[in-house]
Amino acid sequence: MAKFKISCDEATTICDKSQYGEATLLEKIKLNYHFLFCKICLKYTDQNTKMSQIFKMKAFDCNKANDCLSTEDKEDLKKQLQELEA
Amino acid sequence: MNTFGTSESQMSENATKHTLDPNTWVNKYADYLFKYAVARVNDSNLAKDLVQETFFAGLKSAKNFEGKAAERTWLIAILKRKVIDYYRKINSNKGKAEVRMNFYHDNDKEGNWIEERVPQTWDNDADKLIETTELKAALEQCIDNLPEKYAMVFRMKTIQEFETEEICKELNITASNLWVIIHRARTQLRRCMEDNWFNN
Structure with missing residues (x-):
């Protein structure tokens, strides 16, 4: 079982990775083995899932935001380009 | 023309x-x-x-x-x-915000949680998880406290939802570099939100 033993630092790294669905099976096994002895990391994982929900909200907002340049900015850009071309 | x-x-x-x-x-x-x-x-x-x-x-x-x-x-x-x-x-750029370490790096406790950085129980976290503008503002503040490079990688991966491979290619870093950065950013953000949102 020694090869499954990991530190809290490693365990939480795997936990972070798994929040994006990118932890490997072996990593997940190591993580769950770590939980048997470490309730702190278990708590971290629980809170991490909540953090992911908050990040998701933020991501949703960000994706629906319509990032466009204002007409004013565009007119400025056009003027500057024309000056350069002249 | x-x-x-x-x-x-x-x-x-x-x-x-x-x-x-x-x-x-x-x-x-x-x-x-x-x-x-x-x-x-x-x-x-x-x-x-x-x-x-x-x-x-x-x-x-x-x-x-x-x-x-x-x-x-x-x-x-x-x-x-x-x-x-x-x-x-x-x-x-030197002298940017520091990443605060959450784990011991230099003694026999290597990789263990540093005592004062251990996750605390969050007060009424269920109530505090509702979507509010304050929550997002608190999060934005916490992201801004990260060193710029960490904030950028974190945003690209988590907020903009880019693929790992795409970020690595663009920033010329390895996947394991990326996960170390994400890990440090997330542990720091967790702590920041604990102090400024959940337990205040």
């Missing part, structure tokens, strides 16, 4: 040859380039500057345009270099 590359008549003869028409750049591509930049630097003023620099650089090197790529692809390639230059610049 000042048109670079092949003329319209040549275009019809050879459809694969692309041309540049700087007079139409702003109307056709400004928003597209701006969105691309803002997703990577998360600062609309900076993104605006990068778009401007891209158009200027495009105009300067228009004579070297070979017509192999479409106008937009060519402009994006220039912008991409501008974004990378920006990343390089912030990477080399």
Whole structure:
């Protein structure tokens, strides 16, 4: 079982990775083995899932935001380009 | 009108040859380039500057345009270099915000939680998880407290939802580098939100 033993630092790294669905099976096994002895990391994982929900909200907002340049900015850009071309 | 590359008549003869028409750049591509930049630097003023620099650089090197790529692809390639230059610049900046360590690194407790950084139980976290503008503002504040490089990688991966591979390629880092950065950013954010949101 020694090869499954990991530190809290490693365990939480795997936990972070798994929040994006990118932890490997072996990593997940190591993580769950770590939980048997470490309730702190278990708590971290629980809170991490909540953090992911908050990040998701933020991501949703960000994706629906319509990032466009204002007409004013565009007119400025056009003027500057024309000056350069002249 | 000042048109670079092949003329319209040549275009019809050879459809694969692309041309540049700087007079139409702003109307056709400004928003597209701006969105691309803002997703990577998360600062609309900076993104605006990068778009401007891209158009200027495009105009300067228009004579070297070979017509192999479409106008937009060519402009994006220039912008991409501008974004990378920006990343390089912030990477080399000293004295930026520090990443606070959450784990021991230098003694027999290596990899264990540092006592005072151990996650605390969150007060009424269920109530506090409701979607509010304050919550997002608190999070934004916490992300801003991260060192710039960490904030950028974190945003690209988590907020903009880029693929790991894409970020690694663009920033020229390995996947394990990326996960170390994400891990440090997330542990720091967890702590920051604990102090400023959940337990205050």
